[in-house]
Amino acid sequence: MPLDLLLLGPPGAGKGTQAKRIAGEYGIPQISTGDMLRAAIAARTELGLRVEPILAAGELVPDALIVALIRERLGERDTASGCILDGFPRTIAQAEALDEMLAGIDRRLAVVVELQLTEEEAVRRLLGRAEQEGRTDDTPETIRRRMEVYREQTEPLSAYYLARSILVGVDAGGQIGEVHAAIEDVLERVRAREGGS
Numbered sequence: 001m002p003l004d005l006l007l008l009g010p011p012g013a014g015k016g017t018q019a020k021r022i023a024g025e026y027g028i029p030q031i032s033t034g035d036m037l038r039a040a041i042a043a044r045t046e047l048g049l050r051v052e053p054i055l056a057a058g059e060l061v062p063d064a065l066i067v068a069l070i071r072e073r074l075g076e077r078d079t080a081s082g083c084i085l086d087g088f089p090r091t092i093a094q095a096e097a098l099d100e101m102l103a104g105i106d107r108r109l110a111v112v113v114e115l116q117l118t119e120e121e122a123v124r125r126l127l128g129r130a131e132q133e134g135r136t137d138d139t140p141e142t143i144r145r146r147m148e149v150y151r152e153q154t155e156p157l158s159a160y161y162l163a164r165s166i167l168v169g170v171d172a173g174g175q176i177g178e179v180h181a182a183i184e185d186v187l188e189r190v191r192a193r194e195g196g197s
């Protein structure tokens with residue numbers, strides 16, 4: 001039974017870090033649209049050139065483009081046993097498209113783990129990351145815009161998944177290991193339930 005998971009949460013909540021650990025432990029690929037877009041930019045592909053200014057401004061790439069990217073990615077063989085999504089979906093339209101894509105292959109999200117963090121702490125972490133990693137979208141202005149975009153476009157996904165009874169909140173304010181343990185607790189419960197059904 002494939003295990004399809006989603007990590008939700010504001011920029012800076014640690015989605016990428018946590019998704020990578022979960023992917024390693026559960027033997028399922030991490031699918032990060034942000035990483036895919038950054039790879040396209042680095043490779044100077046047509047897609048990369050098109051999205052570069054959008055990422056630099058902290059805006060969202062158009063839904064149709066992102067959905068096409070995910071559709072193709074979900075068609076790859078390594079996702080047969082499931083996947084952990086991080087950074088997608090970011091809008092209600094993307095969430096609806098994902099539900100349809102998964103239903104089309106007779107699958108559905110097993111759980112949505114929301115990493116919960118105050119905006120203040122999220123911004124503090126992003127500023128720290130800006131110094132360490134030099135991500136071009138981690139400048140103070142872009143960070144402010146990304147938080148706004150999150151609040152306006154992505155936060156409504158909590159209610160969307162809550163209404164489907166698959167949302168679980170996890171406090172992301174602690175150390176990486178503590179947050180990881182909390183996520184694992186959730187996933188073990190889900191796995192027991194899915195395995196038993």
Ligand code: AMP
Nearest residue numbers: 033034054055059060061066087088090
């Ligand atoms: P991330 O690494 O997930 O923070 O994504 C970095 C940037 O890539 C975002 O600020 C957006 O510009 C773009 N991006 C990543 N995922 C999506 C998505 N699902 N929809 C639209 N834009 C995205």
